[in-house]
Amino acid sequence: MTMSNAPSLMTKTAPAFTLEDKIYQIQNGDERLRNKLIDSYQPFIKKVVSKVCNRFIDQSMDEYSIGLFAFNEAINQYQKGQGSRFLTFADMVIRRRIIDFLRKEARTANTVYFDQPETDEDGQQEESYIEQQAAIDYYEEQQQIQERMEQIESYKELLLQYGITFKVLSKQCPKHIDARENAKQIARILVENEKLANYLLEKKQLPIKELLQYVSCSRKTIERNRKYIIAVSLIYLGGFTALKPYIEPETV
Structure with a gap:
């Protein structure tokens, strides 16, 4: 065996x-x-x-x-x-x-x-x-x-046309809330004025001289916050709705 x-x-x-x-x-x-x-x-x-x-x-x-x-x-x-x-x-x-x-x-x-x-043929869910x-x-x-990521990428590319990067923007963002709100207000004035908005989009520069006719702050203030004002303006002008929280009023 x-x-x-x-x-x-x-x-x-x-x-x-x-x-x-x-x-x-x-x-x-x-x-x-x-x-x-x-x-x-x-x-x-x-x-x-x-x-x-x-x-x-x-x-x-x-x-x-x-x-x-x-x-x-x-x-x-x-x-x-x-x-x-x-x-x-x-x-x-x-x-x-x-x-x-x-x-x-x-x-x-x-x-x-x-x-x-939904239910199947036997009536079971x-x-x-x-x-x-x-x-x-x-x-x-x-x-x-996905929408937010796509808008951030488009916004990043748009900022580069103005010589602005996220790194630079983070450094030049106004430190105090009242200063940021003032810069946002200037940006809103700019985007609501067709002539000023077109100047920014065409020249890729902030129309400081023209802006002074509509705002109460000094030229020095605008120049100091120039890149931040441009960045906020482009959120409005570019229709970047996913970035809306960055331009809404802040509370102290």
């Missing part, structure tokens, strides 16, 4: 490769997997879009294309630890994009909104209300962060 006395080896099962793992792999540059994932989840995308529109959606419709783009956007923006599974997050992003589209097209009747939990709300909150927060 050739019976072996060796104990049988237990085969270790490899950890499951989750959908979220695939998302992180795509975010690290696997474009083939991205295309494969988008292709395999077309039924999911079509299902979500159809539910929002309350009608059948096929691949030739604009709504479907928007759903595809939104799914791809969700792949790019999904992050670990945000409080929801990827499909919950993707569902929410697709819904948001479709609703935005329908509003723009003035066809918002019978739209399904996010505060209505697909995702919990709390989980969907967590995904919505996270997405909106990320959108705000």
Whole structure:
């Protein structure tokens, strides 16, 4: 007999490769997997879009294309630890994009909104209300962060045209609140005067001589705070709404 006395080896099962793992792999540059994932989840995308529109959606419709783009956007923006599974997050992003589209097209009747939990064919809730709300909150927060970062970068580039960097600006920012508020007031006077604002934008210089006709402070004060006044003026003129807290009145 050739019976072996060796104990049988237990085969270790490899950890499951989750959908979220695939998302992180795509975010690290696997474009083939991205295309494969988008292709395999077309039924999911079509299902979500159809539910929002309350009608059948096929691949030739604009709504479907928007759903595809939104799914791809969700792949790019999904992050670990945000409080929801990827499909919950993707569902929410697709819904948001479709609703935005329908509003723009003035066809918002019978739209399904996010505060209505979805149910599957068996009447079971697909995702919990709390989980969907967590995904919505996270997405909106990320959108705000992204917008703020983009505006900061644009603002930084604009300041460079005036020879101002953030480092220089931090050093030349008036130390006292009343001095900062005075400089902000000068900036507001400038942006509300079309002639002065155009001078700043075209010449890339502060129209100090002209400003003195509208303000009560001395030329020396304006010159001392010149870069700060320019920086505040450009927040107004550039429409950098995300930087609004920097130009709002301060309290002592």
